[in-house]
Amino acid sequence: MSAPPYVRALEAAKFIMGPPSIKGIPLWRGAGLRAVQLLIEGFLALVARREEAAFAEHGFLSSAEANKEVFGSYANVYELLDVPGHPGTQFRSDNIVTSIARLQREDSAAPVVAVGSILRDAAGKTPPLFRDRNIWPVVELNQLADSDKALELLGFYATVIEDLLWSIGVPSVTVETPALASYGKTTYLTVAVLPNKRPTVLATLYILADELRVALGEQHDVIDVGFTGKLLATAAMVHVDARGLALPSTIAPVQVGVTLSAGNDQAQSAQWLEELRAGGLRCETTLAGSQGARARAEQAWHRRSVPLVIGLDRTPGAVTTCTRLPIKRTELPELPSPQAVHDLLAAGDARLAKTARRLFDSAMDEGGHLRSRCDSCAEDAGLAVFGVVVPRTPVRCERCGTTGQRLFISDEGRFY
Numbered sequence: 001m002s003a004p005p006y007v008r009a010l011e012a013a014k015f016i017m018g019p020p021s022i023k024g025i026p027l028w029r030g031a032g033l034r035a036v037q038l039l040i041e042g043f044l045a046l047v048a049r050r051e052e053a054a055f056a057e058h059g060f061l062s063s064a065e066a067n068k069e070v071f072g073s074y075a076n077v078y079e080l081l082d083v084p085g086h087p088g089t090q091f092r093s094d095n096i097v098t099s100i101a102r103l104q105r106e107d108s109a110a111p112v113v114a115v116g117s118i119l120r121d122a123a124g125k126t127p128p129l130f131r132d133r134n135i136w137p138v139v140e141l142n143q144l145a146d147s148d149k150a151l152e153l154l155g156f157y158a159t160v161i162e163d164l165l166w167s168i169g170v171p172s173v174t175v176e177t178p179a180l181a182s183y184g185k186t187t188y189l190t191v192a193v194l195p196n197k198r199p200t201v202l203a204t205l206y207i208l209a210d211e212l213r214v215a216l217g218e219q220h221d222v223i224d225v226g227f228t229g230k231l232l233a234t235a236a237m238v239h240v241d242a243r244g245l246a247l248p249s250t251i252a253p254v255q256v257g258v259t260l261s262a263g264n265d266q267a268q269s270a271q272w273l274e275e276l277r278a279g280g281l282r283c284e285t286t287l288a289g290s291q292g293a294r295a296r297a298e299q300a301w302h303r304r305s306v307p308l309v310i311g312l313d314r315t316p317g318a319v320t321t322c323t324r325l326p327i328k329r330t331e332l333p334e335l336p337s338p339q340a341v342h343d344l345l346a347a348g349d350a351r352l353a354k355t356a357r358r359l360f361d362s363a364m365d366e367g368g369h370l371r372s373r374c375d376s377c378a379e380d381a382g383l384a385v386f387g388v389v390v391p392r393t394p395v396r397c398e399r400c401g402t403t404g405q406r407l408f409i410s411d412e413g414r415f416y
Contacts, residue, residue: 006236007128013245013305015232016128024126024133031304034253035232036137040115042167042250043139046160053111053141058098060117064090066097070215076121091119095140096208096224100216103144111143111223129233131416141225150207150221154186155391157225161190161203168235169248169352171360172202173370175408177387184224185209188390191408195237197363199415202234203227238356239325243302246324248352249345256283256341257301259294259311269312272335279338281345298322307348308341325351367409373397374404386410 003011003019011018015032028036047053064079065088078091092098095114102112117136126132145153158174165172172192180187184206191199208222216222232251239246249255256276260269276283286301288294294311301309302324309322312335319332321344336344364370371383377399378385389406397404 004127005240006233009240009245010128010233010236012303015236015245015305021128024122024131026128026132026134028136031253032232035247035251036229038251038253039164039168039231040113040137040139043160043164044113046163047111047113047141047157049160050156051110053113054102054108056099056102056112056114058092058095058114058116060092060119061086061089062092062094062098064088066101067093070097070212074120078119078121092116093118093120095138095226096142096222097216099140099142100144100218100222103142104218109144111141113139113141115139127233129229132229135228138228139226141223143223144218144220145223147221150223151186153223154188154205154207157205157223158188158190158390161205161225161227165190165192165202165231166353167248167250168231169239169349169356170202170231170234171353171357173364173408174205174390175387176390176392177408179386179414180204180206181209183209183212189387190227192234193360193363194234195359197359197366199363199367199369199410200230200234201416202231238359239352241302241325241327243299243324243327245303245305246307246352247305248349249307250349252282252305252307254282254284254301254304254306255308255345256281257297257304257306257309258283258285259288259297259301259309260285261288261312264312268335276338276341279342281338281341308344310336310341323348325355369409371398371407371409372404373399373407374402376400377404378407383407383409384411384413386413 010016013031014029015035017027017029044053077093080089083089099112099114115137117134118138119134122131122133162172162174170192172190175189175191177187177189186207188205189201190203192202194200204226206224208224213222235247236245273283286297288297298309307324311320319335320329321332322329323344372395374397377397386408389408392405394403395406
């Protein structure tokens with residue numbers, strides 16, 4: 001069976017390995033690892049608006065007993081027997097037990113962000129980065145909070161997640177739902193849409209249920225925020241053109257691909273590239289010796305998700321920029337400054353975000369997902385209310401005119 005288009009785009013961009021593949025265990029390559037690193041750096045920077053987070057990379061194994069004490073037994077967890085030096089272990093299935101133990105040892109009120117793999121059994125279809133057995137990256141933030149501050153803190157992290165998604169050109173909405181009450185006494189889900197206009201959950205945010213909090217041995221409320229590589233899979237679905245992956249510059253491993261020719265002034269080109277890199281731009285170069293080679297080089301940059309290609313190879317002294325969505329080539333009178341390149345990248349990011357926003361708004365409208373209703377009118381109309389949009393803001397009920405709230409409607413119930 002042929003791989004889905006987003007998988008082929010990620011493979012062509014050298015983010016993940018192509019076939020033969022292992023069911024449910026995508027193998028990441030260098031470009032994908034770099035994109036994940038950039039995504040995590042962006043998340044940590046947004047968290048630092050409030051306070052710096054400690055960072056941890058947990059091991060692949062964890063205590064089976066400790067996890068059972070908190071979560072009980074799960075059929076999809078792999079327990080291990082007779083592992084030398086590691087008795088009573090399992091493949092890690094969650095980060096929270098280890099992270100909360102660290103916060104308790106350190107008596108810390110600051111957040112800790114853990115990144116690593118979790119391994120769970122997954123029957124049926126396993127579309128890469130959507131429903132894996134070995135899920136990587138799993139990014140999970142945990143923090144302890146006084147009960148009177150926990151909800152405000154959860155709201156802050158909801159904004160962080162929405163801003164992170166917007167930074168990669170993915171619009172979203174946060175919904176408070178009772179659907180996962182056994183895990184969170186307050187549950188927020190960050191919802192985006194796929195190209196087929198179906199909603200999908202890209203992040204989960206909880207104030208942990210009291211039963212789990214007590215099992216963790218914690219008196220404070222426990223904040224739990226998490227997302228996975230599904231963010232990149234969604235970006236790969238939404239941001240693509242005929243040439244392949246078209247990621248925003250925020251997470252593109254190479255932001256600027258420069259095509260040179262043997263006739264270039266090498267000293268001038270080297271100095272210019274040094275200035276770009278000093279200006280914080282991620283640049284790489286390739287050499288093209290003919291018109292055909294130049295075209296192939298441009299296509300190769302695009303397959304690798306490079307948002308901006310600059311050609312210095314057409315004629316001596318010529319400078320041509322090529323931007324994407326749509327592909328547009330522009331002749332420049334001189335080598336662009338670092339700021340001019342940043343501006344071109346920002347304009348490209350804005351085009352991606354605008355297209356994604358149209359998709360999101362169209363999906364919300366056509367699916368009837370966002371409605372302004374009071375409780376009575378929602379019940380009378382038999383709406384399948386999945387949750388309430390947060391932050392909760394009073395709105396005018398579109399049916400009776402009284403005060404209501406923004407509701408998220410899902411006829412399929414809980415969705416993933």
